[in-house]
Amino acid sequence: xxxxxxxxxxxxxxxxxxxxxxxxxxxxxxxxxxxxxxxxxxxxxxxxxxxxxxxxxxxxxxxxxxxxxxxxxxxxxxxxxxxxxxxxxxxxxxxxxxxxxxxxxxxxxxxxxxxxxxxxxxxxxxxxxxxxxxxxxxxxxxxxxxxxxxx
Numbered sequence: 001x002x003x004x005x006x007x008x009x010x011x012x013x014x015x016x017x018x019x020x021x022x023x024x025x026x027x028x029x030x031x032x033x034x035x036x037x038x039x040x041x042x043x044x045x046x047x048x049x050x051x052x053x054x055x056x057x058x059x060x061x062x063x064x065x066x067x068x069x070x071x072x073x074x075x076x077x078x079x080x081x082x083x084x085x086x087x088x089x090x091x092x093x094x095x096x097x098x099x100x101x102x103x104x105x106x107x108x109x110x111x112x113x114x115x116x117x118x119x120x121x122x123x124x125x126x127x128x129x130x131x132x133x134x135x136x137x138x139x140x141x142x143x144x145x146x147x148x149x150x151x
Contacts, residue, residue: 008052009034010042010093015055039087041080044095046103052093053118059090059144060118061136064109066098071130072113079115081133082140090140117143 003020009029018027018036027036037058044052044062052060063079065072076094083092097104097112107116107123115127117140125143127136 005057006055007036007058007091008048008055009036010038010044010048010052010091013048013051015051037088037091039084040092041076041083042091042093044093046095046100049093049095049100049103052091053123054121056091056118057120059124059140059147061090061092061140062116062118063092063094064097064103064107064114064116065094065112066096068098069112075113075130078131078133079136082136085133085137086140090144115139117147119144119147 005018005020007016007018007027008014009016009032011034012029012032014029014031016030016036028034029036041063049062053062063075067073079092079094095103097109103109111128113130115136117124124147125139127139131139
């Protein structure tokens with residue numbers, strides 16, 4: 001299978017293989033049928049976060065946030081706009097650090113909101129603070145391009 005990507009379903013956690021020949025809108029999870037390349041932000045639990053950040057070959061940008069955080073709530077619509085701009089090129093997700101406090105300790109998160117870009121099983125880059133959609137999209141595109149050039 002040439003030009004295939006491993007993608008974790010952000011809804012059920014199943015690992016899928018998606019070929020580049022298939023249109024992005026047609027890529028669905030073989031287990032639950034959820035869209036794998038949705039232009040929407042997915043809410044993650046800890047298990048799906050860990051599986052996707054370890055296995056996914058397409059860039060995965062995760063927003064680490066909490067509901068009590070004003071800047072996090074302010075950035076949420078901008079993060080959603082960036083997800084729509086980069087649909088099919090990167091996947092966007094968020095994880096609530098209040099519901100999953102172990103993630104903050106494990107990743108050394110000292111402040112939120114924090115965006116971390118994951119690709120090919122490793123952390124590629126971090127972007128702290130609330131940002132507008134254009135800055136988020138530029139960060140994802142430039143960081144993913146640098147990671148692709150390295151690996």
